Amino acid sequence: MIDTKEALKKYFGFDSFKIGQKETIDSILRGADTFTVLPTGTGKSLCYQLPSYLMSGQTVIVSPLISLMEDQVSQLRQMGEKSVIAINSTLDFSTKKYVLAHLKEFKFIFISPEALNQEEVFNVFKRLNISLFVIDEAHCISEWGHDFRPSYLQLKENLNQLNQPLTLALTATATETVKKDIEQELFATRDFNEFIYSVNRENIYYQVEECEDKVEYLKQFLLTKNSPGIIYFSSKKEAERVAMLLNEILPYSVAFYHGDLSGADRIKIQQQFIHDEIRILCATSAFGMGVNKENIRFVIHYHLPDSLENYVQESGRAGRDGKQSISIILYQKGDERIHYYLQDESYHQKKDLLFLKGKTKEDLKKYDNSLTDIQKKWLNMLEKNNWNWEKFEQNLNSKQFEKRTKTQKMGFYIENKSCRRQSIINYFNNHYEKVSQEICCDNCTPDKIINFEEKDGTILKKEPFNSKELLKKLFLI
């Protein structure tokens, strides 16, 4: 038996494992497919990096974001690992050709599910010697696979064609739905080990505020604070509007972050936030995955999150350093309707596709220009699945219903008068876990004063460059 502890010291310089790591690594080294759920973002990459060093073949890591891949690549390179590459659209044509021709020489290969499904790429993967196939942020299969990023549902077929390599799925979100989807899509015909750790984040206080004037609430809250925080919005415009407003009245920088920003702006703002040059970020759900900022003291939801899964992901970005932090949802009746709309919207896009049923390939070419991106991808998938419309329509209806139900449950959480922490834990199906904390939530311990400010926190001066940048953006619209 391999001494994993010795390997940990040798390759990473650590003396002991963090929670969940040893169990996961031992399982992989025994040759068992593994599904691991760890609550925070820290320490998950070691779960595949260490076994990778102890096995002779190559490790493939499927990752949802280019920025995530690049983080991991540079982290490995910093450790002195040269044999690492990310395959995605940032590679230019000739580099990509070169990399594919020499892919056998790389130990760690990061790739997006879309890139993996390009024919010329996948053909190369078939000839690799894959000792471990990792799906990082595996909840994306359930969250995005059914509509937003259908390539995630191709992984099942990819694994088949690669002769079922040893597979590891990693995530921080594991409701029954997510687990079911991952089981079905990745481990359908195989036994696998499952390691699920509590979602409870003891150092986060949970609070819900029903309020008419959310901006006023924010002003009151923020004027007495001096710590880094994120405010989540379900609309890009509103995130920008509130960021501008707060930037005027607060003595430090507030910026906004959403999917319309260019890649360069995203990187810049994220870096400034990580280095405390920007103190508060008004963001949509575009922000956060893979962001390792330890000292975020509060996460406020200006709008209702669309599900407890996403709420836990987003609020969980507070207090990575283990210090007392707070998560507040500002709720106003009707906040949920945008989610219902957006869920309908993606449903209707699928429904619009149904009129293509029965048409020949030649017929379909005529419509090609009028189809949305996502519709084209569905057509692509349907073709690969021999035009199984029946299955397609069934999925369409059940996924729509599932998403709506999740938003409704988020609404129940708001109204709930019992312990919020316990509600979250129950939702993630850890019913046997009973919590009781001195500092817990607004329902359990409303009288406890939450002091999460650093005593010696100094107010950094405003970055003039950045506020100018924000103003420029506003006037360009």
Next chain:
DNA sequence: CGGGCCTGATATACATCAGGCCCGGTGCGGTATT
């Protein structure tokens, strides 16, 4: 889905209301073109 806003009709000189319209998240990709 549903709140907010504009428009036009009504009925009568200033306001009210019905009806229509608008708006809203997440990312891969080598799309074709100035």
